[in-house]
Amino acid sequence: MRRDLRLALLLLLSAALESNSMSPPGKPVLLGCRSPEKETFTCWWEPGPDGGLPTTHRLYYERERLEGIHECPDYQSAGKNSCFFDKNHTSIWVDYFLTVVAFNDLGNATSDPLKMDVMEIVKPDPPENVTLLVKDIEDSPHLHVGWQRPQNTDTESGWVTIKYKLRVKQENNKKWKEYMSGTQTHFSLYSVSPGVEYSVQVRCRLDHGFWSEWSNTSHVKIPDYLQDKRPFGILVSTLCVITFIATMCILVMKRKYLKKCFLPPVPGPKITGVDFTLLKSGPTEDAINSLNQNFPLMVAWKDQMEDYLIVTENDIGLEPHPFISQKRKNRSMFSSSGFCFHSEIQSQDSRLSLNEQEKAGKRNHEIQQFVKSNKSLSGTSLSNIEQTQQCSHKQQGTIINFGITEATQQSRSHHDNTVKPLTDSGYVDIRRHEENTEEVDVKTLQYSRVKEMNSDNTLILEKENVSRPGYMDVQRQENTEGYSRVKEVEGDSMIIVQKQILSSDTYYKETGNNSIDCDLQMPRGLTGFSKVGVCAELDSGYVDTIPVTHLM
Amino acid sequence: MDRNLFAVLILVYLELSMRAGTSPVCPSGQAGCHVPSLADLFNRVIQQSSRVHAISSDLHSEFEQYFFPSKNFLGKGKCHTYGIMTPADKENAQRLGRDQLTEVILRLLGAWEDPLSQLYHSMSQDQNQDFNHYSSNKALEISDMVHELRDGVTKVAEKMKLLGVLGNYVGYTIPETLPPSSAFYFNKKGEVTSMDHLVLLYCFRRDSNKVKNYLRILKCTTLPVLDC
Numbered sequence: 219m220r221r222d223l224r225l226a227l228l229l230l231l232s233a234a235l236e237s238n239s240m241s242p243p244g245k246p247v248l249l250g251c252r253s254p255e256k257e258t259f260t261c262w263w264e265p266g267p268d269g270g271l272p273t274t275h276r277l278y279y280e281r282e283r284l285e286g287i288h289e290c291p292d293y294q295s296a297g298k299n300s301c302f303f304d305k306n307h308t309s310i311w312v313d314y315f316l317t318v319v320a321f322n323d324l325g326n327a328t329s330d331p332l333k334m335d336v337m338e339i340v341k342p343d344p345p346e347n348v349t350l351l352v353k354d355i356e357d358s359p360h361l362h363v364g365w366q367r368p369q370n371t372d373t374e375s376g377w378v379t380i381k382y383k384l385r386v387k388q389e390n391n392k393k394w395k396e397y398m399s400g401t402q403t404h405f406s407l408y409s410v411s412p413g414v415e416y417s418v419q420v421r422c423r424l425d426h427g428f429w430s431e432w433s434n435t436s437h438v439k440i441p442d443y444l445q446d447k448r449p450f451g452i453l454v455s456t457l458c459v460i461t462f463i464a465t466m467c468i469l470v471m472k473r474k475y476l477k478k479c480f481l482p483p484v485p486g487p488k489i490t491g492v493d494f495t496l497l498k499s500g501p502t503e504d505a506i507n508s509l510n511q512n513f514p515l516m517v518a519w520k521d522q523m524e525d526y527l528i529v530t531e532n533d534i535g536l537e538p539h540p541f542i543s544q545k546r547k548n549r550s551m552f553s554s555s556g557f558c559f560h561s562e563i564q565s566q567d568s569r570l571s572l573n574e575q576e577k578a579g580k581r582n583h584e585i586q587q588f589v590k591s592n593k594s595l596s597g598t599s600l601s602n603i604e605q606t607q608q609c610s611h612k613q614q615g616t617i618i619n620f621g622i623t624e625a626t627q628q629s630r631s632h633h634d635n636t637v638k639p640l641t642d643s644g645y646v647d648i649r650r651h652e653e654n655t656e657e658v659d660v661k662t663l664q665y666s667r668v669k670e671m672n673s674d675n676t677l678i679l680e681k682e683n684v685s686r687p688g689y690m691d692v693q694r695q696e697n698t699e700g701y702s703r704v705k706e707v708e709g710d711s712m713i714i715v716q717k718q719i720l721s722s723d724t725y726y727k728e729t730g731n732n733s734i735d736c737d738l739q740m741p742r743g744l745t746g747f748s749k750v751g752v753c754a755e756l757d758s759g760y761v762d763t764i765p766v767t768h769l770m
Numbered sequence: 771m772d773r774n775l776f777a778v779l780i781l782v783y784l785e786l787s788m789r790a791g792t793s794p795v796c797p798s799g800q801a802g803c804h805v806p807s808l809a810d811l812f813n814r815v816i817q818q819s820s821r822v823h824a825i826s827s828d829l830h831s832e833f834e835q836y837f838f839p840s841k842n843f844l845g846k847g848k849c850h851t852y853g854i855m856t857p858a859d860k861e862n863a864q865r866l867g868r869d870q871l872t873e874v875i876l877r878l879l880g881a882w883e884d885p886l887s888q889l890y891h892s893m894s895q896d897q898n899q900d901f902n903h904y905s906s907n908k909a910l911e912i913s914d915m916v917h918e919l920r921d922g923v924t925k926v927a928e929k930m931k932l933l934g935v936l937g938n939y940v941g942y943t944i945p946e947t948l949p950p951s952s953a954f955y956f957n958k959k960g961e962v963t964s965m966d967h968l969v970l971l972y973c974f975r976r977d978s979n980k981v982k983n984y985l986r987i988l989k990c991t992t993l994p995v996l997d998c
Contacts, residue, residue, distance in 0.1 A: 256860075282860075311979065373998060377987065425820075555772065
């Protein structure tokens, strides 16, 4: 049973296969026809599926003014699946009705009919023997293109009229340029560039038929005609370059002049009295002063002479305070607790430095020197005073140390222990400025004059205020009134003042100790003296004894 | 008014002078009168026929594309000039001889004057078509050109007769009676369909091509070969 089934299946399969593989042929398709010279024509078809069996194709045609159905006269001349109609079988201006039939053992298939007129299917062969010639006429090269008509066309009898067209392309360009040539078999191309390779193609058509295919490309390279003209061109270009460079050099060298000539400077703004050049470097005092010249000068009241010698009292608690030497305009640092009027004066400017260790014999001299030098110090500060140990030498008695600024002959003789009256203004100038800020002019200072000296070596200062214009004391009195003289110089830095009892307003009694007890805490004026001695309030800390006239 | 009159006169003069194929032929060769040579006449005629054929082809293709996109027009209708025996290839045309060739040309041209004018009239009257105006103008132009062409060919024949290359009886033989074109292209009711127009144009295109070809052969067989 199984074998039978298998056999049956096999047979069925084979039958099915066979039936699938063999069939009548498929329908062929007529592709078209073409006449190259209007005397013959060829038709092509495409066969359909052959159905697995060898199939043959036959072309049949009917023609206007011709009876019957005819078969293709020539199947071979034009190749496979084609039919060639020679001159005898070709008629113009008549309609052909073509069909192709495919035959095989199982059947046949007929294509769709195609109606055609030879007049409508004319498409010639491309032109032949395209030649390119470069002709050089009067140094202007042009390209001469020549060709021949297709061999099979007959123009002598006038049967056909061929019109040509050519196209030209440069080697690096992709675009073709077309030119119509009419019926001529040559063409001259004038727009050619030397050194460029050109490609040319030609095609044609008969009357108003189809254009033929393009001919094979012909190439030609135009020779370079500028070889002989190069030296001249190089010369000309070199001259131009040289001229250009020379011009540029001249322009660069004379650029300032040119700039002045073409771009004159624009005058800037001006303000009378102000010099802008000063402001260019930034704000300076001079510039600001010049700007402010119309304004009243505000002299700081600080600009006073401030170089006073400090009268200090021997005080235990006194400690050497360094007094900073200052210039005229700088003042500060005064001991408020008291002042030591040291004979030992140390100026920080080191012009004078009195050393304790120096000999006492030189003390006066030094002081004198100092005084002298103080004289020469115009306004400079004598405030380079330093409390020395003399302050601590209170047990030596009430010693009031003065720095007598003015040296007189009498003062010179201090070392002689002779009491000589101070003819000069060896007065103590006490500056008090708190009370005087409102009252006194900026430039005025108050000075106290030592009126008398007590027996116990106390200075009695006048109460009267001595105002002096300028920072120096104007009051110059030659008389010894109110002055105390240095009696002697004791020690290194001690000056013993001669007692002089003068008229004074105030008397101060010495207190128990010989120390000068100054209550300097209070900002008092000259009135605030203790009887011990001069207690000048020393907020400024200076007792000015510098006469004005000498130092001015 | 003077200006307008002057402009009109100029236009009329230009119109008259622009007509091709109507240059006067001096009968006795007077001095100062330009007598065209046979070659010139042939060239003019051939150019005219080429133009006629071009316009007819355009008209036909326009009609065909507009109304019948399927190109394979399988109508087996005949043209009304079917009765005129024309050579169908080069050999036959060369064998025919100048006289008969000239006769054929003249007959063809004469057979188409009426149908073309009728075509123009029917196209201008038909208001359905959008491009009718453009085509009707062309139809009018064609009818005029064919008329001129026929005159030109007649002159050529006269010239050839003068030169002795053409028989004296060319153009005077009694032509075959042709069926009236109205029977072919227009139905008896007088109504014209676009199909009729198409057939007419198809036939005319073919005949204009024949004329062009025949004229060239005539020229090249009559004149020296240099010009061909």
